[in-house]
Amino acid sequence: PFLLTDDVAGGNNLHWPVFHRCGNRNLTHAFRKHVKLKKQHEIIRLGMVIELLAKKCECLHVLDVGSGQGHLARLLALDKKLGVATVDLVGSHLTSAQRFDHQAALHVQKKKTMEIEADARDPSCRLPRHVELEISMATTPAELEQVAEKAWGRAQSSVENFVLVGLHTCGNLGPSMIQLFADSPAARGLVSVGCCYMKLNEDKCEGIGRKMAYPMSSHVHALGDVAALSYQAREVACHAFEVYTRKLKESPLALKIHCYRALLEKLIVDRYKDQRHCGLGSVKHAASLTFSQYARKALEKFPLPLPDEDLDSPELELAMNEWQCVVVFYSLRLLLAPVIESLLLVDRMLYLWDCRIPSCLLPLFDPSLSPRNLVLLAFKEGSHSDKPHVG
Known part of the structure; x- marks a missing residue:
């Protein structure tokens, strides 16, 4: 049922560019500046997948969670022509992200001045909009959609549908955005790459639903202590x-x-x-x-x-x-690292299937460059208002 897997893994619609460690010319200077080779490799491949998923979901907007200095968001906005908003902690990387945005925009304008001026009012050509908010297990779908409203200037009743993206979301941020994706009607697609598994908090979040970062799925939860992971085990899963x-x-x-x-x-x-x-x-x-x-x-x-x-x-x-x-x-x-990481990521994928949302795991990056190379992809088909609660 998840045809995007065939599109990406089989390369039916994508032609992966050759990546040269000594200097990558698949990105223009605007998107290479300030970006290390590892990150260049990640954003060029992930950008292609996000563009494909956005088309499949019929979305023109992307919400990038834990965006850091905004390298991926910048590529999506200026090269892929998507409307992009970023969400990160207060004061974390906002100043440098905005500075890099304007530097990239100036470079693009020099090469395509007439194109940019002719299409200046098109929201897909705007720079990323940066919003400061701490995403946690307690964040509600309404708060997430308020970010979209603030970024794109829409009334909450008509928030634009968007693809939710997180590249190397640390600790609880990954599970938090996955649960928000499942619960938010406006979030139509998901692209999630996790990291820093040892920072996962296995305590239940107080409040409605008592959410957990691990285990998330009903299947892994039912395994009980057999699937319990210590700090040391989760730390090993992060190694290259x-x-x-x-x-x-x-x-x-x-x-x-x-x-x-x-x-x-x-x-x-x-x-x-x-x-x-x-x-x-x-x-x-x-x-x-x-x-x-x-x-x-x-x-x-x-x-x-x-x-x-x-x-x-x-x-x-x-x-x-x-x-x-x-x-x-x-x-x-x-030797156990891939086994432990697989358990953590399959748990997240199964949680989405519990919510009747098609999802898959895809090895997207070269693991010798980017060890956390597995991407969780999902998209919603039709209405999910009848989604079952997963506790």
């Missing part, structure tokens, strides 16, 4: 399996970083038991450093003191001789 495989082959010595990290976390937990999941700074060229050098760099933003005698203990250097054992253990854990 293909990238790690390449490192094992090309530069195994660089993987000493895993032993460094494990030793440092042990030191922290020995002193501060409540800091088991603390954030540590990334350290460049860690394999060329001693453990104490690495630890001091990684702890630069750590809020609590760690004594020098802990970091300079001779026992730590002896433990470093076992770094290969840590790499073996880490590799075995990583």
Whole structure:
């Protein structure tokens, strides 16, 4: 029933451009500026899918949730000619997104001055409209549609239908937008790419429906403890399996970083038991450093003191001789990453089917460039006013 899968996966309507890591010319300068190669790869492919889904849903508008600096939104508005609104946290990236928008618009105007001027009143040619709002499990469909009203200037009773998009939505943001899509009549299509699964909150949201970020579907919920995922399991699901495989082959010595990290976390937990999941700074060229050098760099933003005698203990250097054992253990854990991520994403897909909304998962990106490469696609056929409640 989900013909879009054939269109995208089979390439019936799409001709995927060749992506060159050394410099991508499939995007004009307007859309490459300020954008890393990984993000270029993502937005060019996702932009094509969103354009196809918008046509299938007969939508001229896109609502981009967690849009960051607006690279995808900019491409959709200026290249795909869609009316685009973005939703992000208050003050998160609004200033830089607007600055980049105007830079891109100036570049486009230089190349197509007559076209832009002739069609200046067409809403599909406007720059993205940026709206500040925190999307959460408690956000209502009415609040989402108010964003559309604010962005596109429509009375709430006649909000334009739109495609709801989220590229690498962190933690609860992914499940929140999926539930909003299911509940909002104006949201006709969904394009969702998740990330940061360890930040999922498995507690129920208080209020009507008592929604949960995981499990979402009735099937996975019925599995009970069998499908329970710890913080550690969800964190493993975020790792880059293909990238790690390449490192094992090309530069195994660089993987000493895993032993460094494990030793440092042990030191922290020995002193501060409540800091088991603390954030540590990334350290460049860690394999060329001693453990104490690495630890001091990684702890630069750590809020609590760690004594020098802990970091300079001779026992730590002896433990470093076992770094290969840590790499073996880490590799075995990583073999489970695709299984755990599949469970999380299939749960989201099944939730939509619970709501009688056709959906599918599609591997869209090159996983060696973009490890979170699975895209959840969905669209509504006909009326969903009779959608069953899924608790």
